Amino acid sequence: MTNTLPSELVRLTAVETALVLAVVGGPLLAKGVMVRRPWVVGVLHATGLERYAVALLQRQRRRYGDGPVMMRLPGREQAVLLSPDHVRRVLAETPEPFETDSSEKHATLTHFEPKGSLISRGTARAERRALNDRALESNRPIHSLAPQFHNIIAEEIAALLQMSSETGELGWGAFKDHWFRIARRCLFGDHAADDQALTDMLIRLRSAANWAFLHLKRRTLRARFLSRVAAYLHVPAPGTLAERLAAHATRRAAAEDQVGQWLFAFDAAGIATFRALAVLASTDRFMERARGDAVPEMPFLRASLLESVRLWPTTPAILRQSDRATDWNGNVMRKDTGVLIHTPFLHRDDERLPFAHRFAPDAWLDGEPTVWPLIPFSAGPGECPAKNLVLLLASNTLAAMLDRHRFALPPSRRIDPDQLPATLDQFSLVLRVRLAN
Template sequence: MAISSRLDTARVLATVLLPTLAKGVIVRRPGVMALAEKTRSDSAAIDTLRHLRDRYGPEPVRLRITGRSVAVLVDPADVGRLLAESPAPFSLATREKKSALEHFQPHGVLISEGEERRRLRELNEGALRPENVPVEAVVRDEADLLIRHVMSTGELTWDGFAQTWWRIVRRIVLGDGARGDDQLVDDLKALRQNANWAFLHPKRRGLRDRFQHRLDEHLRRREDGSLAAQPGDLSGQVPHWLFAFDSAGIVTMRALAIGARGTRGVLESARLWPTTPVILRESTEPTRWHGTWLPKNTEFIVFSPFFHRDPERLPYADRYAPEIWDRPLDPAIVPFSGGPGVCPGRDLVLATGGAMLDALGEHLSFRVVDAPLPRTLNHFSLRLQATRTGTRVS
């Protein structure tokens, strides 16, 4: 088993883990994202992972961190195994993840274990189906207003897009009665900002109670045509659905910046700029890797941008390549994670994001980011110049 030098451990911390934490793992920080884009931080991180692979070979590389067993994966086959063998012996409910998500979703499936996880996973998979809600009708209804606004101003900004996106999300998740409830999303954002600090920030129980009360009022309506109408106790799961839809909005905005359309366009955007750049698993028992045993409670780190944008393995690494989704993929290209822990809302997110791309693309053409595509793309600063297509808005 390869053990990194102290210098290489410091390099991983400085170029991979700390920048990822600084950008915000639960909600992005605009100022840090702008700095990351300027300094090309993801390129530096990818170079670091390539250095580890070249120096230590394909086996997991253990970092020299006192008091913890931490291993960084550098081989796609190992990523496939780690995800396929989750949640046992590789648990999704790592200590770091629990300390962050407990700020706003202490009962979510992502940090549940055992029989409780099985029950919640089944509930989520049943509820988060595209056919449960009129996705395209909701998207087109809300996109109509955004299209008119962009036609009048000549550009699409993140702020304008995000306002429309959250109206769509609230209608899909909670129903038309929640369309204008900006306070719900604002409270959730505040809780998620605290969650960025995980155990370093005290829990704001009053704010969380206010958010949960507001959310439960919407859920009690069980409005037809929304996810809230699905059977089961959804109260503890919806905060994570809203959290995930935030990432989906970022992915969709970035897709517009590269001229993407449909669900394959959403997938490509998520490959090029994964919104979960670090995937964590923690072993519940000793596990063997390349002939060497790693102890129980080893934390495994998968840095997705390295596997998604590695030019040594992927000829399409830095370009828009929707055609790759028509065939079997490299096992480490996992924009929605993989294995039993794959995002249960994957199909719903793809349907919503794809519908948004198509609705806007029917009426607007955007000036796109030039190739080769940057490895860091700050969605907050995107200002997409737009021109009308030949289709009129009804």
């Protein structure tokens, strides 16, 4: 029997709440919100456990309709969205009344970017978001620094493939190292290429952030990290994102905190790129289309990257928090309610999406898909400002890798592009590499 209160939304029972926390939240927390834990990702890949979260939310939708459904948690209420229209509303009405600065997000991101735009409010958030948009040129598909970025990618990928061709193999570790060299050079200049210490500091801070409220802030390490970023911004190298950022920075915009978010996001972008490469390598028809992609837009490669993030969201939970009571068809969602948008549910909902588990890059080639919501980079005013930059850098990286080399999956790691797993473990994935004929 549905448990409701007058003028309030459907409230899940204690058992249902526990199931959602365990089946939906458990895998997200176990594999790491800020830094992925390789062994957990491997277990999830082998068992397919993440598919049960989608099935559970489908069951809740069949029972309760569009929702939202409410969970009572210690100290707060949490809404789970089940309707595409409700997702559209919350994302469109960001940041007011649905703030990006949720309690959970604040607890994690303050570990390394206490003044990041995602956990800011009011005029400070507006100023910090505007700084991101200007430096990243978020409204342009091709950044004005694209020629410089193209040269950096060509150099780094050439070095990576020379090394990989000698062994005939390419694993995640080698790819990640060169991907972060690309990131540091694009951000700060060639002199930052070997600054692995900066990346390592951020990983240590993000590892603490995995525990959110439960881990003490590593304030000294955070200060060292932000100071190191600020030093790069103080005298920025020409033709870099740091130069663009410094040109528009103000004191309240806290430029170094915004870079902390960018470096964090580069990790997710690298994962999505390597996974896209693996799926492209799964069949000759995708590989040939990728190799013949049109430049400079590279529509097929961009679509392949969007599919990679759709299938395996690097941000599996989009969080918002209401800053006032809101009306939902005559029912009330209270102030300070947390709102959860579970992106795997939206992207892998096979009751609504005909290509839910299939690699379907063509869905993106004619603009945004007609089936709402597919939101690999979120949407609305809170959409990731680096979306176009990520697609530019990642598509150029894939193009450089495929220019003169071919990749294949080993027999033990075959991927069926028509029935893809709920989790793809990139940590243990090793691709075979050879020169193209």
